[in-house]
Ligand SMILES: NC(=O)C1=CN([C@@H]2O[C@H](COP(=O)(O)OP(=O)(O)OC[C@H]3O[C@@H](n4cnc5c(N)ncnc54)[C@H](O)[C@@H]3O)[C@@H](O)[C@H]2O)C=CC1
């Protein structure tokens with residue numbers, strides 16, 4: 001990453017960004033066949049950044065044909081693993097060479113604080129591509145234990161043409177979580193970025209081409225969920241879809257699969273993630289710093305965001321005092337100013353949704369311990385709402401914004417029951433000095449990731465995904481992600497000696 005650090009530097013780069021706005025199909029940028037476009041806005045200012053190709057079924061058909069032709073002729077799928085690895089390593093290097101530009105682009109398109117893009121989103125994107133590239137020539141197939149006259153080979157083969165339907169909250173990182181293992185496995189991909197955040201993915205398509213990923217292997221179809229996402233879900237020649245987004249849309253993909261070709265579906269959906277703080281937790285300032293980071297990182301637009309603070313009643317007031325101290329570092333404002341840790345929400349539409357929970361909190365008679373103010377149609381300051389009951393919408397629904405709901409408990413079993421009182425099961429954190437309690441809570445809370453005395457999503461080496469309505473069918477990240485994009489094949493070979501003549 002370069003030495004660009006100030007608001008003025010980032011603003012100057014933003015001013016001179018060139019936006020690629022056409023779809024990328026079969027190695028070429030192209031308009032939608034209908035010629036239609038939609039506006040991509042900077043949510044912090046409302047300015048139109050670009051008019052983006054509004055693709056539909058016809059464009060998806062062309063992309064699928066290209067992806068299938070590429071897969072079938074083996075230009076990528078049958079490349080020597082070390083050669084595939086070399087191309088992906090070059091791809092990662094090109095992203096690193098352009099990391100500052102990608103960070104600013106991601107920030108203006110999504111409202112994310114540029115400091116987060118520079119420090120987390122873009123480095124993690126690059127690391128993810130490298131990690132999966134490194135794996136390509138290190139995975140061995142196996143033989144199964146079988147009788148003496150049989151050789152049973154069990155291998156993994158790329159699943160084929162893969163649709164990757166992406167959310168807007170971590171546009172490039174979610175792209176990397178999916179294309180990393182998919183391209184490493186040898187699949188051809190059709191990426192459908194969220195319509196609110198397409199621009200960084202299109203820039204990365206340019207870099208993919210420059211790196212030498214062959215035509216047809218990496219395609220980007222831009223457009224709405226209904227027009228471009230649904231045809232991917234229903235396409236008979238798409239072998240698999242990996243989706244991240246809302247549970248409602250995730251369920252649609254299961255229906256698309258049932259109504260078409262039983263394509264494999266992997267879903268990473270919403271969360272309503274608890275942080276359970278026991279009365280014996282040590283160093284409440286450290287706990288508060290983790291809780292605040294979990295709740296407000298990326299404006300809470302995060303499926304694993306800490307959304308419910310479930311705290312033992314005896315320490316609630318002390319913990320909230322510490323939360324107040326931690327919040328002093330969380331300034332809200334222009335996403336291009338690296339001093340701000342809270343930028344703009346992704347769109348006015350999403351702001352309306354988040355604001356409806358602030359209104360609900362007032363209607364429920366809850367107390368705003370901190371925050372509650374909104375600015376400029378897209379900014380919401382970090383807000384902590386006390387006295388949230390398990391019946392409230394605030395406790396039950398995914399807010400996906402900077403609102404932390406506080407509920408108290410008296411006993412550990414009560415805490416477990418509250419933590420599990422949700423249809424979701426993506427992530428949870430537990431804070432306690434008692435290792436027995438920590439392990440008991442980690443076991444009993446039904447979630448894909450449980451962090452103890454910290455908040456985080458692990459590393460690229462650890463699987464990410466959820467229980468219950470948070471997920472289906474597999475995991476992103478880690479070696480387990482490769483399972484999503486491969487089929488198991490058994491080759492059963494009879495090695496009986498022919499009977500002597
Ligand atoms: N990582 C996560 O868990 C995410 C959760 N969400 C949740 O979903 C809520 C709504 O956000 P949205 O952007 O509307 O999420 P969404 O689930 O509708 O969108 C995610 C992706 O699915 C596509 N899509 C939407 N409708 C589709 C359809 N009928 N068929 C095929 N593809 C479709 C979208 O174009 C986008 O690429 C958020 O407020 C948040 O609660 C949103 C984004 C990410």
Ligand code: BAL
Pocket residue numbers: 167169170174244301302303304457
């Ligand atoms: N936190 C990364 C995954 C997601 O929010 O979709």
